[in-house]
Amino acid sequence: MGKYQLFVCKVCGDPYLGTGAPSRCPFCGAHEENVVPMDEWGPVWGKPISDISKKHLEEALQLEVGATNFYRNVSKFSKDVWAQKMFKALMKAEKEHAEAIVKILGADMPNIEEMELEEDKARETIEENLAETRKREENAVEVYKMAAAESPDEAVKYFFGELMKIEADHILLTE
Ligand SMILES: [Fe+2]
Ligand SMILES: [Fe+2]
Known part of the structure; x- marks a missing residue:
């Protein structure tokens, strides 16, 4: 130890x-x-970033905020204790991602709880919620893969590469 x-x-x-x-x-x-x-460890953020990276980060922020809301809703409305815990854990991770992106962008955190979109509502059953989880996580992996490839800033490229691995882990939870 x-x-x-x-x-x-x-x-x-x-x-x-x-x-x-x-x-x-x-x-x-x-x-x-x-x-x-x-x-x-040394802080890698705080340097100016390119418009391409910025565009990818803004798109990623939308995905993370949406996922945060969806997972929060599923956790909150589930009667099943496993689902409550699982989706709370996912919600916390996605919220961290949103907060990290906001830090990199030097922007303000969107008021997540007030963004109640229809598409982020919990589905009826655990199976449907897991299917929606899988869809979101697979999409995130694809989007971040592209973002990692296209972002010219080394720190942003690295960030998306690592984020991609985290979302790929989440897919495993839906199996
Ligand atoms: Fe995420
Ligand atoms: Fe972390």
């Missing part, structure tokens, strides 16, 4: 106290190699 110390996630920037890097960032779900001791 390593020493109890401060780690920071390279994807979401959140701090974590522990004796080693967890296999996934407890906040955003980033893979282990992204959670590094504080002295190995």
Whole structure:
């Protein structure tokens, strides 16, 4: 066991106290190699970014906000305890992603709870909610793959590459 110390996630920037890097960032779900001791972490944001990266980040923000709302609704309205927990966990991860994007963009966080879209309402059954989850996560993987390929800024490219892996993990939960 390593020493109890401060780690920071390279994807979401959140701090974590522990004796080693967890296999996934407890906040955003980033893979282990992204959670590094504080002295190995340096803020990568704050530099000006290209319009192409900005466009991809804005599109990603919409997906993340929509997913946050959908998962929140499913968690809130499910009577099934497994679904309550599962969709709460997903909601928290997607909210972290939205917050990370806002940080990179230097924008304000949209008022997520007030964005009650019809398409983000919970479906009737767990099966339907899992199918909708799968659809959203598969779409996110595709969109982020493209964004990683097209973003000229190294930090944004890296961010989308890692985000893609997290959403791919989420797909596994629907199997
Ligand atoms: Fe993270
Ligand atoms: Fe996400």
